[in-house]
Structures are given as C-alpha cells and as structure tokens.
Amino acid sequence: MVDPSSDVPCDAVQMSAIIETSDLVMEFPSTRALDGLDVRVPSGVTGLVGANGAGKTTLISLVLGLLQPTSGTVRVLGLDPSIDGPRLRAMIGYGPERNVLPDDMQAYDFVRHFAQVRGLPHDEARSRASDSLYLVGLGEERFRALGTMSTGQRQRVKLAQAIAADPSLIVLDEPTDGLDPVQRDEMLGIIVDVNRKFGIDVMLSSHVLEEVERICDHVVALDAGRLVAQGSMTELAGALGGVEVELVDLADLPGSIDAVERQLLDRGVVVRRLDFSLSVSGATDDELFNAVVGAVASAGARVKTLGRRRRTLDDVFTSDIVASGQPEGAS
Secondary structure, three states: OOOOOOOOOHHHHOOOOOEEEEEEEEEEOOEEEEEEEEEEEOOOEEEEEOOOOOOHHHHHHHHOOOOOOOEEEEEEOOEOHHHHHHHHHOOEEEEOOOOOOOOOOEHHHHHHHHHHHOOOOHHHHHHHHHHHHHHOOOHHHOOOEHHHOOHHHHHHHHHHHHHOOOOOEEEEEOOOOOOOHHHHHHHHHHHHHHHHHHOOEEEEEEOOHHHHHHHOOEEEEEEOOEEEEEEEHHHHOOEEEEEEEEEOOOOOOOOHHHHHHHHHHHOOOEEEEEOOEEEEEOOOHHHHHHHHHHHHHHHOOOEEEEEEEEOOHHHHHHHHHHHHOOOOOOO
16 A cells, blocks of 8 residues: 655656645535645646546646645646746646537637637637647537537547647546447547657546546545655555456356365455456465465466456455545545
8 A cells, every 4th residue: 555645756856746735625615626736747648536526627627727735735847826827827738527528619629719819820720729629639620610529539638638739748537437448548649649648747536436547647535635655656556465366257167266266365364356256365375375386286277377366446445445444535
C-alpha cells in the first residue's frame, strides 16, 4: 500500500510537478469538499480517480482558478491560479464533463472560437481547428452542427477544442462518460496519442478505475475530499504478494480444481476462486508456490498459468480507503 502521508514517490521527485497542492481545503456551506489535500502531479498522463462526490471536480475547478480555496495552496505550471487565472487558463485546455456545446454551432466554428479565445491569431486558429478535429477523427464531420452529433462525437469535439491552442496541459473531466465500449477505447487511444506524440500533459478525471489503469502513468485517488493514494502506476499496481494459478478444464478429471482448492485450504492458506483461477495468499511466495505445485500434482490437475499475483488499481483504491479509515464508497 502507498501511504498518502509518506514522502513523494522517487520518480515524481525527479520531475517538476505540473500541479502541486499543500494542505488544500475547500469548504462549501454544507460540506467540506476537499480536506487538507497534499497532491503532487508530475508530467505525463495522470488519472484523478474517485467515486462521484470524491472531490475530483472541485479540485479541477481550483486548478483552473475558477474557485478560491478556503485555505492551503495550489500551484499549476508554476503559477498560482487564484492570482494568475487568466494567464494560466490560456496555457490549459479543458474538457468539461457536462454537455455544454451549443447545438446550432458547427464543430469547426466552436473549436476555432475557443482557440482564438486562448490567444491564437485568426488564421492560425482556423488551421488549428481543422487539424484538431482531424486528429480526433472528425475531419469529415467538422462542418456539422453540434446538435446533430452523437454523444461520442460531441465528446471528441470537447477534446479537439481542449488541444487546439497547443496547451501545456489538458484537464479532462470524465471524457468517456456516455460512450459505448468501442467509442471509449477510441477516446482513450486519442488521449494517449495527445500525450505521447505531442508532449501535452494530461490530467484525466474518471470514476472508472479500469480506464485509468490502462492509460495513465500516475494516479491520484480521492475519497470524500481526502487523498487516499498517489504515485506511479508501477508503484500503486505493483506486487501485492501471493500467487495466482489458472487450471485447465479437464473433462476427464471433473472436480480437479475443487480438489486443488480443498488441499490448499487444508494447508492453512487463503484462497479466492474465480472459475478455474485461484488466488492464493497468506504465506511467503516460496511457500505458496510449493503449496500450489503440491496440490496440483496431488489432484492430478493441469496448470495453464502460474505466477505472482499483481494487484489492480481497484485493489489499491479499496485497500487504501480501508487503511485510511474511510468507509468504502463514501462520497
């Protein structure tokens, strides 16, 4: 488990932070949306994760200078959003969660307008609008009215306007919301390309942990306004300890996996079963490997895969919430 109160991970220390907060508090009349938040976001693609109500959108609003914190500090690209808001917003592309696109406006005109708002000259804004819409797969649709576009296309338009002015950072609030699985995969691929090919840093807010695990280099996990975990994906989704074994379904040996499971339980280890896979923990890895090999041989089963267990971001998020004393699913 990565302790959110521990020192900044070593890989983050090596990079300058694009977003950094210290003891950040944001209070509204009826709630404390952020509670003493210490966050350091390095360059790359960072996932901001948490359930609805965790404080993700509040943090984004503070990063953009749209809210003033109750207390604490925020630094974004070396600037204070509460003082340098207009200058900072010219350096950041933002894709909001809500559907805020004007139905009667063409996609091209919408993207061009926001590129000019961020300071691009008229001719450059025109070319950047076309380039951005082609990049997100809407080149042939760029003169369509936004109100005639599908949810997936409108999400792409929001991404196009976020990148059109060549920002240093883009902040995307639930960019895959409302998309089907194919559209979701395409959107995630485009976001990765924006970072890898064009060097634009990305902070991606999402409540879908699987998405973040797939494309993000770093993670900041919030729950009820508090930081429960942060670090690189390598650190957070590293080895948890334990062994995973997947067995072959042998028609001529019915019940073989049941026999393996029983023998492992008899040896006093912890076993979690999913179909023909067993996740085994409760001892050293060497002891677990020996126990699994012995149980498989005794039961006459056949191994398909055997290796150390790797935890997912869902494991990280759940275990760190429990360790921090926050109830699971708190909002």
